[in-house]
Amino acid sequence: MRVFESIITVTEKDLDELNHVNNIRYVEWVQEIAKQHWLKNASQDTLENYFWVMTNHCIEYKNEAFLNDSIKLKTYIKKYSGATCTRVVQITHNQTNALLAISETKWCLINVQTKRPARITSEITDLFM
Template structure:
C-alpha cells in the first residue's frame, strides 16, 4: 500500500463561525489530496483517458483544527474492485494527532464516454 502525503496551514478562510475548520474544508482537502496522489502517479495518457468521481464519503471527526495549525494529509487506497476504489485519508496536526479520518469510494470514469470504466491492472499498480 503506497501512502501519499502533503501538508497545509489552516487559514482564516478555512474557518467557520466557531473558529475551527469548517466541515466543508475537510471534504475539499480529501478531494484535493486524492487528486494530487492521482496526478503524481498517473501518466499523462492515463490522466487524459480517465478521471475519478466521488460516490460516497464518510468522515469521522476526532478533534478540531484551528487557525495556523499545520495539517498533514495522508492518503492511501485500501481496495480497488471493478470500477470503484476505496481511499482512506487521515488528517493530522503536529504530524501525530489524528484530527479526522475519511473513507471515500471513487468511481473511475472514461473521459471520452463519460461512463464508468473498469480499473485496469496498470491503474491498480499506481497505488499498491
C-alpha cells in the same frame, strides 16, 4: 500500498464562526489530496483517458484544528473492485499527531470519451499499490 502525504497550514478562510476549521473544509481537503495523488502518479496518457468521480463519502471528525495549525493529510487506496476503489484519508495535527478526521471515500473510474465507468486496469492499480 503507496501512501501519499501533504502538509498544509490552516488559514482564515478555513475557519468557521467558532474559529476552528469548518467541517466542509475537511471534505474539500479529502478531495484535494485525492486529486493530487492521482495527478502525481498517473501518466499523461492515463490522465487523458480517465477521471474519477466520488460516489460515496464517510468522514469522522475527531478533534479541532485552529488558525496557523500545521495539518498532515495522508491518503492511500484501501481496495479496488471493478470500476471503483476505496480511498482512506487521515488528517492529523502535524506537531501533536492528534487525529483530526478520518475519511473513507468510494471513487468510480470514468472513461473520458464515453463518460461511463471503466474497469480499473492493473496499470492503474500498480500506480497506487
